[in-house]
Amino acid sequence: MTILGHQRILELLPRLNAQTLLFTGPEGVGRRAVAQWFARGLNCSQGFPPCGHCEACRQTPPADYREIAPDLETKGGKRARAPQIRLEQIAPREGEEGENLLDWISTYPRYRVKVATIDGAHLLNESAANALLKVLEEPPAYTRLILIAPGRETVLPTLVSRSLEVAFAPLPEALLRTLSPDPEVLGFAEGSVGKARWALEHPAEFAQLTGRAEGVLEALRTGPAPTLEALRLLLELEGGLSYLSRRLRQAWDPESPRYRQALQSLAEAQDALEGYVSEDLVQTLLALRLTRLSP
Known part of the structure; x- marks a missing residue:
């Protein structure tokens, strides 16, 4: 082994x-x-x-x-x-x-x-x-x-x-490169061999996750309603919120107050979902908050 x-x-x-x-x-x-x-x-x-x-x-x-x-x-x-x-x-x-x-x-x-x-x-x-x-x-x-x-x-x-x-x-990126040189896989893994292997073994699911997260980022430019629809699609997938937080860090300035507030909103949404608050309510509120914070 x-x-x-x-x-x-x-x-x-x-x-x-x-x-x-x-x-x-x-x-x-x-x-x-x-x-x-x-x-x-x-x-x-x-x-x-x-x-x-x-x-x-x-x-x-x-x-x-x-x-x-x-x-x-x-x-x-x-x-x-x-x-x-x-x-x-x-x-x-x-x-x-x-x-x-x-x-x-x-x-x-x-x-x-x-x-x-x-x-x-x-x-x-x-x-x-x-x-x-x-x-x-x-x-x-x-x-x-x-x-x-x-x-x-x-x-x-x-x-x-x-x-x-x-x-x-977390494992050094040099070690994970022995599994794959793909920067998208390495970025998703963030030092996790389990995440890297999942992405490599499930390329269709990984592509779906990345595609839906990109859909949220694009929808943020057009308003709350498209963002809500994109969020609903992303949250159907396991780990959707955590992956979105990583993509926001890449797309926004990680030192900005907007980014920190967005992370807080994502964490609160996750806590609310785990507390069995209405999914529609959580998703709607999150869409409004992220749209307001979007640069």
Whole structure:
């Protein structure tokens, strides 16, 4: 298993004895890939780096590895505005079926160590976080737990205090150029290998995202109504608002008060959508604000 970058972290992890690690850093920078690499190394017959050939290394997903992440869709099949990791993913809950983290770690590993990754520890709801805290207080000796979050400040202090932070930084552009020299892909990635690979593996979707963002910038010159229509199209796509903020930084002066106010408007719109405020209301207000701020 090849990891792009993060050599210092790969050298450090095998020497750490902490049972709970907190991987912080930007989305797509490689935290999940390193968590899987770590799980393979812990169970590899030859240790670190994992050999890739022994019985444990050949398991896909890695042997004795479990990943828990928030549901990105509602039960009705729509994209969740505010994804959460729920209690039943962490501990048993009456009326809910399916294996949970507590049940999984209560059984011995097939090889040496069980590794559980909570991908989105900042998205644990209150009951799930409380259940996870009990796991962190007395984890079985054969387990390692990895929490993944944007930053330590986004995770409950009670969880942070029981974890050892491992901070991931964006990858240098020179490394990402080994994947693609395309400046549009590199600009979109912003140091994230996950974003770069997504753009390369989904060229049609990437072109749609860039095209709709350009449509918003063009509509801003003509008024609120065209901007609203363009925003509606862009917000149908995952990550539309965050990509628009990057395009605004390129199109506007990033030092200007207008740009800072636009970023604030985008952040408020994202918070409102996650709070289940009416989509039409959020989009209309955002269109008005961006049109007013447009140079």
